[in-house]
Amino acid sequence: GGGLAFGTLYVDDVYFSTEDGGGGGGGGGTGLVVNGGFDDGFTGWETFDNGGNVTIAATGGSDGGPAANLNVTSPGNPTIKQTLIGAGVIGPNQEFSITFDWRGTAANGGVITFQVFSEQADGGVTKTDLVQGGDAFPADWTTVGPLNFTSAGTAAEVADGLTLEISAICGGVAGCVSDLFIDNLNVEIVGP
Numbered sequence: 001g002g003g004l005a006f007g008t009l010y011v012d013d014v015y016f017s018t019e020d021g022g023g024g025g026g027g028g029g030t031g032l033v034v035n036g037g038f039d040d041g042f043t044g045w046e047t048f049d050n051g052g053n054v055t056i057a058a059t060g061g062s063d064g065g066p067a068a069n070l071n072v073t074s075p076g077n078p079t080i081k082q083t084l085i086g087a088g089v090i091g092p093n094q095e096f097s098i099t100f101d102w103r104g105t106a107a108n109g110g111v112i113t114f115q116v117f118s119e120q121a122d123g124g125v126t127k128t129d130l131v132q133g134g135d136a137f138p139a140d141w142t143t144v145g146p147l148n149f150t151s152a153g154t155a156a157e158v159a160d161g162l163t164l165e166i167s168a169i170c171g172g173v174a175g176c177v178s179d180l181f182i183d184n185l186n187v188e189i190v191g192p
Contacts, residue, residue, distance in 0.1 A: 116162055
């Protein structure tokens with residue numbers, strides 16, 4: 001036989017999954033969130049400055065790499081969100097978990113909200129869970145979770161999956177600060 005000869009092929013770090021890549025570095029892993037480690041900037045995320053600043057801290061992350069930074073010092077609510085997470089994968093009454101690393105500072109009324117919404121097919125919210133909220137920011141990188149939540153109760157109520165929304169918020173109080181860093185955000189299905 002006249003077989004074909006090929007050179008040597010080296011393959012390293014091969015990974016197969018039915019889920020989108022999640023965190024990237026540190027406490028991130030595979031999961032339903034796209035680019036949860038912010039290693040690719042805000043790829044997969046929607047950003048809204050809303051009177052503040054939404055940026056990537058290139059070396060400020062919990063793993064030494066990139067992290068998202070939401071900062072506001074006047075009335076506003078800079079926000080990042082990821083929509084349609086697990087659309088067609090997360091079912092009704094499905095248990096899922098959220099983990100993330102965070103740190104920041106707050107003063108004079110500065111707060112954050114981190115919420116997850118179940119989404120119906122027309123884009124309407126059918127269930128809201130507060131993942132984290134208030135003004136108690138950890139000064140050093142802190143891992144939160146896994147925190148377990150359950151999606152809305154019918155297939156129609158969760159047809160478009162989940163939306164994650166994170167906001168740093170300041171009202172009209174002089175000297176308000178809400179400066180949030182977040183990294184290695186991951187959402188995984190953990191139960192039926």
